[in-house]
Amino acid sequence: QSESLQNLFKMEKAVIKKYDPEPPVTTNFHSLPNKMIDYQKWAKDQDIISYDSYPTYDAPAYKPAFLYDLMRSLKHQPFMLMESAPSQVNWQSYSPLKRPGQMAATELQAVAHGADTVQFFQLKQAVGGSEKFHSAIIAHSQRTDTRAFRELADLGQKLKEAGPTILGSKTKAKVAIVFDWSNFWSYEYVDGITQDLNYVDSILDYYRQFYERNIPTDIIGVDDDFSNYDLVVAPVLYMVKAGLAEKINSYVEKGGHFVTTYMSGMVDSTDNVYLGGYPGPLKDVTGIWVEESDAMVPGQKVRVKMDDKEYETSLMCDLIHPNKAKVLASYADEFYTGTAAITENDYGKGKAWYVGTKLGHQGLTQLFNHIVLETGVESLVCDSHKLEVTKRVTADGKELYFVLNMSNEERELPNKFADYEDILTGEKAKSSMKGWDVQVLTK
Numbered sequence: 001q002s003e004s005l006q007n008l009f010k011m012e013k014a015v016i017k018k019y020d021p022e023p024p025v026t027t028n029f030h031s032l033p034n035k036m037i038d039y040q041k042w043a044k045d046q047d048i049i050s051y052d053s054y055p056t057y058d059a060p061a062y063k064p065a066f067l068y069d070l071m072r073s074l075k076h077q078p079f080m081l082m083e084s085a086p087s088q089v090n091w092q093s094y095s096p097l098k099r100p101g102q103m104a105a106t107e108l109q110a111v112a113h114g115a116d117t118v119q120f121f122q123l124k125q126a127v128g129g130s131e132k133f134h135s136a137i138i139a140h141s142q143r144t145d146t147r148a149f150r151e152l153a154d155l156g157q158k159l160k161e162a163g164p165t166i167l168g169s170k171t172k173a174k175v176a177i178v179f180d181w182s183n184f185w186s187y188e189y190v191d192g193i194t195q196d197l198n199y200v201d202s203i204l205d206y207y208r209q210f211y212e213r214n215i216p217t218d219i220i221g222v223d224d225d226f227s228n229y230d231l232v233v234a235p236v237l238y239m240v241k242a243g244l245a246e247k248i249n250s251y252v253e254k255g256g257h258f259v260t261t262y263m264s265g266m267v268d269s270t271d272n273v274y275l276g277g278y279p280g281p282l283k284d285v286t287g288i289w290v291e292e293s294d295a296m297v298p299g300q301k302v303r304v305k306m307d308d309k310e311y312e313t314s315l316m317c318d319l320i321h322p323n324k325a326k327v328l329a330s331y332a333d334e335f336y337t338g339t340a341a342i343t344e345n346d347y348g349k350g351k352a353w354y355v356g357t358k359l360g361h362q363g364l365t366q367l368f369n370h371i372v373l374e375t376g377v378e379s380l381v382c383d384s385h386k387l388e389v390t391k392r393v394t395a396d397g398k399e400l401y402f403v404l405n406m407s408n409e410e411r412e413l414p415n416k417f418a419d420y421e422d423i424l425t426g427e428k429a430k431s432s433m434k435g436w437d438v439q440v441l442t443k
Helices: 002-019 039-043 062-075 102-112 147-166 181-188 199-212 244-253 280-286 361-375
Strands: 050-052 079-083 115-118 175-178 217-220 231-234 257-261 288-295 302-306 309-322 326-331 340-347 350-355 357-359 388-393 399-404 438-442
Touching (some): 002 039, 039 062, 039 181, 062 079, 062 102, 062 115, 062 199, 062 217, 102 115, 102 399, 102 438, 147 438, 175 199, 181 199, 199 217, 231 244, 244 280, 244 340, 257 361, 280 288, 280 350, 288 340, 302 357, 309 340, 357 361
Parallel strands (some): 079 115, 175 217, 175 231, 257 350
Antiparallel strands (some): 302 326
């Protein structure tokens, strides 16, 4: 389906270019992401990436942030926020009003992660049809003195003034997470020991670690250049195509750092298992082999012991045999108590970590405290006070820090930014940020 639709797009694009070769041609990506469309392959035929963003009311802020980072990473350049909602949508199960300031914050979150445009569906609210209760810039009231209209006009004015500074600026990341559509398809089609294999959720668990630390992160494919990054994280890299293991080995051997997990290195591009023990062609770089994997039934938890503390895990537990790798965490339950759950392996000038179970958030946080320290990747700000902080850099080297309060609660600005100026207002940075406040700060 992905290839057939891509061929149709290429045919339509060719017709447009025949008559007018100048304007860029794109088509809007959407969803969380769309499983049936390989965005990475499609990106090669897009003149610019465009995306429709409609987060659910209860989506944590790191989920849309992940999707924006994915869109930016598809061509490693700014993208278009093609569609978003001024307030409610009609097609989600529940769609509360966006709170005062929330609309602007969610739009600016896209800009913070690489968008160079902010656009909405729709200008005027439809009077009929299935989307007649989808919000619009001008509502059924036909008035321009509504809260939503005023907030949109205010956002437009701020972007008009700050836009020339922001446009074309880039995000520079030293961490990458691998998201691969062949793995998306093959991993979730597995007839295996559990029915709870969810690729996107597995990736988000790891993305959240960098989001909460304010560490810029690219979302890359298996064909991207790993050497651009100090740390590459590839959760559930179930399918390892020809040449990929050699690429990973070379990256780590030359000083790179690599993290992978259970359900990795299991099959080739034909979905046939690599014999000789899991994780197949990744055994060498990880310094381990996996004999078998235990499935956790719903509600079951297995503890692991790491740094003298215990953390819960779920989904599955790999029974790991370390070859050269050292053990960072061991199981504290079941018949495999005391055996390796997480390992670290020195390989050439670099290191590789293998996480043999689905750690809960606290356990992953503890593990990545160690990994971040080992790799030397740096947070944009340490005392973030639960604020989201990203950075874009202009062509002339000016650093733009986007500081977003993606909550209803008032929070304090990190001390680092005390003498910065907000280019959205032209005023000195505010030390206290109300719910949904956003500042774009520079010196």
